[in-house]
Amino acid sequence: xxxxxxxxxxxxxxxxxxxxxxxxxxxxxxxxxxxxxxxxxxxxxxxxxxxxxxxxxxxxxxxxxxxxxxxxxxxxxxxxxxxxxxxxxxxxxxxxxxxxxxxxxxxxxxxxxxxxxxxxxxxxxxxxxxxxxxxxxxxxxxxxxxxxxxxxxxxxxxxxxxxxxxxxxxxxxxxxxxxxxxxxxxxxxxxxxxxxxxxxxxxxxxxxxxxxxxxxxxxxxxxxxxxxxxxxxxxxx
Amino acid sequence: xxxxxxxxxxxxxxxxxxxxxxxxxxxxxxxxxxxxxxxxxxxxxxxxxxxxxxxxxxxxxxxxxxxxxxxxxxxxxxxxxxxxxxxxxxxxxxxxxxxxxxxxxxxxxxxxxxxxxxxxxxxxx
Numbered sequence: 001x002x003x004x005x006x007x008x009x010x011x012x013x014x015x016x017x018x019x020x021x022x023x024x025x026x027x028x029x030x031x032x033x034x035x036x037x038x039x040x041x042x043x044x045x046x047x048x049x050x051x052x053x054x055x056x057x058x059x060x061x062x063x064x065x066x067x068x069x070x071x072x073x074x075x076x077x078x079x080x081x082x083x084x085x086x087x088x089x090x091x092x093x094x095x096x097x098x099x100x101x102x103x104x105x106x107x108x109x110x111x112x113x114x115x116x117x118x119x120x121x122x123x124x125x126x127x128x129x130x131x132x133x134x135x136x137x138x139x140x141x142x143x144x145x146x147x148x149x150x151x152x153x154x155x156x157x158x159x160x161x162x163x164x165x166x167x168x169x170x171x172x173x174x175x176x177x178x179x180x181x182x183x184x185x186x187x188x189x190x191x192x193x194x195x196x197x198x199x200x201x202x203x204x205x206x207x208x209x210x211x212x213x214x215x216x217x218x219x220x221x222x223x224x225x226x227x228x229x230x231x232x233x234x235x236x237x
Numbered sequence: 238x239x240x241x242x243x244x245x246x247x248x249x250x251x252x253x254x255x256x257x258x259x260x261x262x263x264x265x266x267x268x269x270x271x272x273x274x275x276x277x278x279x280x281x282x283x284x285x286x287x288x289x290x291x292x293x294x295x296x297x298x299x300x301x302x303x304x305x306x307x308x309x310x311x312x313x314x315x316x317x318x319x320x321x322x323x324x325x326x327x328x329x330x331x332x333x334x335x336x337x338x339x340x341x342x343x344x345x346x347x348x349x350x351x352x353x354x355x356x357x358x359x360x361x362x
Contacts (some may be wrong), residue, residue, distance in 0.1 A: 006294065007283070008246035010301055015247040017320045021269050024261040127251020 013057070034129070076202045092220045093136050098181040099216040100188055105171035105207040110182030110204035121156045121167045124199060125162075129153070130173075131196045133170035137179040141218040143172040148221055170205055175218045267316075268309045271326050275304040278330040281337040288344045304330075 034042075063107045067078050087093050106117045120128075129147065132138055140147040145162040147153075153162055160167045191209050200207050261269050279301040286292040308326045315322025 003287070003294070004242050006298060007243040007280075010246075010276070010280060010283070010297075011243045012246040012250035012253075013301075014252020014273065014280060015252075015271060017250075017273045017276060019251045020259050020261060021266070021273055023255065023259060024263075024266055024269070040327065079307075150267040 012198050014187050064225055069106060091146050094220045095177055095218050096215060097177040098184045098214055099177040100212055101210040104172045104205055107204050107206045111151055115204055116173055118159050122153045125153050130197055131194050134190055135183055140176040141175040143167045146219055146221040177216055177218055267323055268312050271308040271312050271323050272305045274330045275308040279304050279332050281334055285337045285340050
């Protein structure tokens with residue numbers, strides 16, 4: 001009987017050793033087969049998310065700060081400020097800031113030859129807006145109509161419209177407010193070097209890009225948004 | 238003779254090892270595999286001795302630990318000398334393992350035959 005105990009202990013040790021060996025051998029279950037490039041790409045994606053989160057965080061921190069600083073005086077004031085800021089972002093308020101005025105007018109040749117002046121086509125106008133938006137954070141007004149991220153440029157009965165309002169036949173002007181004066185200068189250079197001039201010239205139009213100015217006024221978009229999907233909850237629920 | 242107790246020990250050991258989730262670093266993997274081989278060799282040696290009625294407690298237990306230590310030591314020495322000495326251990330233990338198992342098989346076979354002849358003789362009576 002004593003032998004049995006010894007055998008048991010020995011077998012226990014053997015079993016343990018075998019199990020540990022088994023564990024160690026099958027340890028690398030999934031091999032990492034990504035190459036350096038794939039890892040770099042993943043890293044880049046993660047970094048992008050990281051920076052986005054950081055900027056979100058900064059924004060929220062600012063909001064918290066403004067709420068806290070104005071808590072004693074008036075909590076509603078901060079709220080109003082936020083609403084104002086949102087209106088501004090949505091392009092519903094008049095704006096003032098550094099920017100450019102671009103005039104679109106018929107080319108000298110077309111005037112000399114007496115060619116009929118046609119309006120700017122929606123495609124060309126869209127391309128032009130895209131060109132302007134190479135520099136981020138601009139506020140744009142086309143022929144007195146505020147162009148926001150929700151605005152549309154369409155052809156309605158042969159006329160080019162912005163948000164359903166006709167854009168007049170050239171000459172008319174496009175006003176752009178940039179985030180800073182430095183951005184205005186950058187936009188000025190970008191537009192000067194752009195191929196968009198050729199596109200306009202094909203339609204017998206020329207772009208006259210004005211020098212960056214310290215202060216430009218543009219109008220807000222006065223219509224209300226039609227909200228189809230979000231509804232206010234009744235109070236007390 | 239009841240066999241369940243050693244068997245239970247084996248199962249317990251394996252479960253313990255699997256549950257503990259211990260990993261041996263790859264460089265020490267050789268040592269462990271040789272130790273396992275040495276342990277198995279001693280175990281089968283013990284069983285054979287038991288069946289041949291020459292079993293000795295002290296020899297078995299000392300052999301078990303000494304063989305494991307010797308095998309691991311040999312492997313260690315081999316690594317440091319640049320000679321694959323662990324192959325010698327594998328060879329020695331492997332051969333002995335097969336011999337021991339062969340002897341055990343013969344003894345069990347002989348016992349079984351004896352038993353059958355005995356029962357046949359009883360039936361013939």
